Every structure is written in structure tokens, then in C-alpha cells.
Amino acid sequence: MSMHLTRRSLLRGGLGAAATGLVLPAIAEGAWAASAPTPTDAETYGAPNTSPLVWQRADPFVTPRTEGLYYFTASVPEYDRLIVRASPTIEGLGSAAETVVWRRPASGSMGGHIWAPELHRIDGRWYLYFAAGDSDNVFRIRMYVMESSAADPRDVSGWSSPRQIVTPWDSFALDATTFEHDGQRYLVWAQSEPEIGVNSSLYIARMTSPFTFTGTPARIATPTRSWEVEGFRVNEGPAVLKRDGRIFMTFSASATDARYCLGLLTADARANLLDPATWSKSPDPVFTTNEQTRQYGPGHNSFTVAEDGETDVLVYHARDYRDIMGDPLYDPNRHARAQRLYWYEDGTPLFGVPVGKGGPILRLSPGDASSAFVRHYAYALRVDPSVRELADSQFRFVPGLAGEGTVSIRSVNFPDRYWRVDGTSLRIDPVEDGSGYAALASFRRVPGLANSNAISLELSDRPGVYVRHDKGSLTVGRPAGSKSTFWLS
Template sequence: MKFSKRLLLVVSLVIMGHTLLAQRTFTNPIKDSGPDPWVLQKDGWYYYMNTTGSNLTLWKTRNVADLASAESKVIYTPPKGQPYSRDLWAPEIHSFPDEQGKDRWYIYVSADSINNLSHRVWVLENPSRDPMQGEWTMKGKLGDEDNHWEIDMSVINYKGKLYAAWSGWEGTTNGRQDIYIARLKNPWTIDGKRVKISQPDQPWERHGDVPQAWQKNGEVPKVYVNEGPEFLPHNDRLFIVYSANACWLDYCLGLLTHDGKGDLLDPKSWTKSAGPVFAQAPENGVWAPGHGGFFRSADGKQDWMIYHANASADDGCGNKRAPYIQPFTWNPDGSPNFGKPAPKTPMPVPAEN
């Protein structure tokens, strides 16, 4: 009788444990602040970064929903006086194999030395197995041959070749940000010229009124924005999800689609969505969602997106932007279906191994 009771107790505890695990939840946002969030899931670990402005901070956790309590470390602070010493924006950590097949870590970050006019993208490298350890060294500026203004670079190994996409200016002055793509010789060198594949030319991308503080002599200048491009491969197709409008307005996500057959460097091989594919949801308390990124759950079965958003319509472009995550699905035609920003209610965490 005692044995039966003990067995029943053990079975009950096991069942309760599995139930609690299955029901483990989180509520957005996953951290109080975190503009321009980025997540890489590798070998069961999630590596997370966001804009801090002054340094590169890396978070490491077994589940990105636990980010608020995750281990974090300042892994790089730029020396003063360098052309990459100020305004560090939108850092991304990636892992690519070297010529010997050994994985190396790379971080791509936008930075300047004086003001926004000098923003360029810079690359750091770390050969350590764990990016929280070892030394991060500056490899240099990753720019096109004409040294154009650029921010928000992301990189992908697509069919055995490296490509970079970023937001840049066509000329030397601001006013319109376009999306460019280029081949890479290696993780820190562009191979050939950049190619423009998108500019804010649709009505839904051109809500460009600037804040009143920027206006001069009663004039209301326009700033049209395509930025924050992120690669999203699926089956035989490649997508680029980018942010449109501006972070102080109704920021939203647009979609560029490549059918996987033509040259990625041919602008004609990319098709733009007819409207935003992810927009703010005031009814759910989510405004100006942007800078979307994508990752798989640790068990490799779930597709998730990460983005920053504001908790009110007037929060603007500062540190009130916080990181949100939510799962997404795929439409019958193979394109991503992001739905809309989820309400701030408990949802299951990304599946674990």
C-alpha cells in the first residue's frame, strides 16, 4: 500500500512537471528597453543585442523569453576619437566559418565619429567558441567603394555566398533612405558595387513629416525611410523584411521577395509588397513596430520574429522602444504571415530542446 502511494505521488509529480513546462509563458515586452533588437539562435543558445549607443553589449540565454534575467556582458567599448566611437546603432552578431571551416563570430554595427552624417558600418571579429569570451577585434569599415552613408547592415550566407543588405543614401545628403545589397568577398569586405533594390516610393512608405523641433521657418520637410533590412530565407525563396516610414511615426514592416532563381544583385528580381506586412496595433497597446528580425526556436520547429515597439503613440525613437517576440506562420504561397502585434497577454515561450 505504501509502495502504491509513493508510486502514485511520483507519477503525479512527473505529470505536474510536464504540465508546468508545457504551460510556461511570458508577456511582451521581453525587456523594458531595447531599440533595434537582434537575436541569433545557435546550438541551443540565444545571443541577443540591441542599440546602447556607447558600447556593444551581448546577452546569452537558453530561452530568449527569459531575456530580462539573462547573463549579459559589455564585450566591446570603442576607443575615444575613433571614427566608430559614437552612436553605435543596430548591432548584429553572426557566425560564419573561416577557410578552415572553423566558426568565427562577427558583429556588424553602425557608428560615427561626429554626427549622423558620418555613420558607416563597422565589423568586429572573435574566434572564440563562446562570443562572451575571448577578444573582439575591429576588422574595419564595411562600405561600398564610394563611401556612402549607411546603417542597419545584416548579412546572410545564401547558397554558399555571403551577401549584405543595409540602408543608405543615394547621394551625400539625407532626406531619403533606400535599401541596398552587395556581395561580400569575406565577412568584412564588399565585393563590387552596391545595388539599390528598394526606395520609399509607395504611398504607405511616405508618411514623412518630421517632428516640430526639426522644422524651420514654418516649413515641414519630408523624410522618407526604408531601413532595417533583415534576410528571411524560406524553402527556395529569399525575403527581405524592412522598416518603412519613420520611428517617430507609424513605423511598419514592408517585404521584398526574391523567387530564388534570378541574381540577387538584379533589382528586377525583387518584388515589393503592395502594403505593409506588419503594422501597429493600438488596440493591443503596440505602436510603431519596426526593425524586425527572425529566429527559430531551440527545437528547430517554430518560426519567431523579434521587433521593437512603443507602448504609446508619442514615445518616439528613444529608449522607450522595447523588444517584443511572437511566432509567425507561412501563407500558402510561401510568403511569411506575421499577423499583427500580439496583445500584452501571456503566451507560451519558444519551444526548448
């Protein structure tokens, strides 16, 4: 993907994708907007609030916003066609009409499985990269690309016939992506090199046109670690981010069931990208199945930027269940999802966990410690300037357990747990039956006492008593200006 992503602003919208609610009072599907507290711009701007974003669409790809529109393409469960959606917002892609821009032929070359399309705008034209098998062998997968001079890639008449991207080996090849760096365009893809005993490795080459590359491809990653070889030995689905002098490349590894996960390659942007030694691989996966949020097999991602032009968005697919009958490739319920991508202070991407259903995801910073975040650890709520486990600092405001006019604050990575007052301090505890827990786990959300663009939290059962920050702890007491004010991001 060719894009350069800028530094983020201080007030950023939380990405919508959301955690599975376990024991809230029953809320009908789609009733969120009617029952939740009114969100602020910081909670909704550019942030998808629905999860899944698009049902039964795997290997999702969302373009940067182009002439006011995001474009979406993905694999369909039938593996028989190429589709495109468009919307002025990422959220809107979920309900956008879908246009079929190409169908596989009834027989012959490209008559088999159609996989993993990507849309790229290059020099004023659209290019649609995809992989296709033959009708007599649906897994004889090779890479192809189509070109369109039309302004809108949904214009079916604009597309040329597919052309194969030829590599040095006539073998299983898929997941082509392309990006530009320092005036040079590159192709990255996955392929089964005959001399290597793995299902697929990652390769990079310089391109001479959107259809061809030049020189000998460089193998920059091959599956060797335990998390890359579960079920199958796979490195595939590359996606590229450029930021602050480095190039990051995510990739997917292992079988396409709950073991599927994302790894990360990193390169110095000044180095020779065709030198395999330039690329270092993360020792552990960066995005994996999460039992608490009930998201399984997250992978094959792309990146885009939210409507604010700054907030990075991770787009990926995952299932809502672990157990699959038969070959996971033919289970249709890999759904496209989107959530905010964060960054460590050292400039490396921070993925967190795949989130489940719900509303906007937020982090809270006290007014007197705006560079720190509220986080939970071992059931305690603390304020910490350095949070390595992103999901420990992510929460959702949900309709209050104590009823109308109140809110409750639910953990993202442990969605059965809520903020709860415990004497003069705050904890995060699993929900309990009864009005006692409900009152202690509910608050009145009001404009910030020190700044109306922020919020303050008044205890639902004790008017005039507020949540306060005190030297790294969350306590309750009389209002104290910035100590009782929280920024949302």
C-alpha cells in the same frame, strides 16, 4: 541571416507576447503563473511568454540557437556600447546577464551614435556588424564589423578592433546584415546614395569575406510608397528568411515613431539576387502600429527559430505608447519583443499584429475540422478553414472571470473582448460588469473528450454542457466527441 527554415509541425507552441488586458480582475505583474490554468507543452514549448522580452533595447537581434544558446544584441538608449546576452531559451534572454563587449572611443571615428548591432556565426567565427557615427558628428553613420575566434561572443578578449565596411559612396550607411545562399554570401544594408533624394535605400552585394564585398552594389528597394515616406523617406533594417524556394526580406520604413512599420521584399531563390527586378515589394506594410493592442511603431526586426527547431519567431521592437516628447530617437522605451511568425498556405509569411502583455497565444481547431480555426468576425465566433487575418484567430486563456477553477478566453487583437455564451451559440463581446457576464464568459478547461492531448470546454454554469463545433458554427450542448474537442496550436 543565414538559415533555412523547415515546414512546421502540426502541433506548434503559441508565441508568448501578449495582449493588453483592459478590464480583467486585477492581476499583479508577474502573477500569471500562479493564477492561470496550467499550460500544455503546445502552449509553452519554445514560446516567449513575456512581453516585452527585453526592456529598452531597440533594433533587437537574436541568433539561431548555437551550441545550445541563443545570443541577443541590440541598440541601447545611450547609443554608446555593444552588448551581448545569452540564454538556452528565447524567454530567458529577458533576465540574462548583459556583457559589454565594446565601448565607443571618447573621441574621433566611431565616437558618435552606435546603432543596430547584429551577431553572425560564419565559418566558425563570430562577427558583430554595427553602425557608428563620429564624435564630432554623431550622425555621420558608417558600417563596421568586428571578428572573434572565441566560442562565446560574450568573451570580450576575443574581439578584434572594428573595421569599416567601405561602400562606393562615403555617405550615411547602416544596418548591415548577411546571409548565405547557394554557396555565396551576400551583404545587405541601408544607405543614402547621394544621387537619390531619400534618407536610405536597400542595397545588396556579393561578399568576398565577412569584411568586404565585391562588384557594384545593386539597389533593390527605395522608399516610394506613402507608408515608406512618413516623416522620413526610409528603407532600412533588412532581415532575411529563406523558405520553399523563395527569399523573403523584411525592412523598416518611415520615421521611428508610431509610423514605423515593416515592409516585405520577395525573390525567387533561383533568380539573380543582384538583379533589382528579382525583388518585388509588398504593396502595403506587413506589420504596423495597432491601437487595440497598444503597440506602436513595430520595426527593425530579426528572425530566429524556437527551441523546437521548427517554429519561426519574429523579434522586433515597439513602444507601449504613441505620444513622444521630442525626437523619437532619444525616447528610450523601444522594447525588444518576440512572437510567433505564421505562414499562409501559399508559403508567404503571415505576421498578424504586434501583441501586448499577457500569456501564451493560441489558435483552436475543432477535432472534426483540424485544418480550420476558430475565428471572430463582427462579434460572431466561427470555424473557418481559411483565415487571412491571423489575429482574428488568436486567443489567450486567462484566469476565469467566474473565479477559481474556470478560464476565460480573450481575443488577442481586441483584448477587451471574451468568448461568451449567447443562448445556444457563442459570441465575442466586450466585458461587462456583473456576475451574469462572468458566468457566460467562463469555462472549465478539461482534457479533450476525444483525445486527451487536446482540450474540451465545459460551461462554467452548466455542468455537462460543452462548446461544440457544428458546420462552421460554435454552439453549446451535450458532449459530442471530436466536435467537442479542440486542438491548440
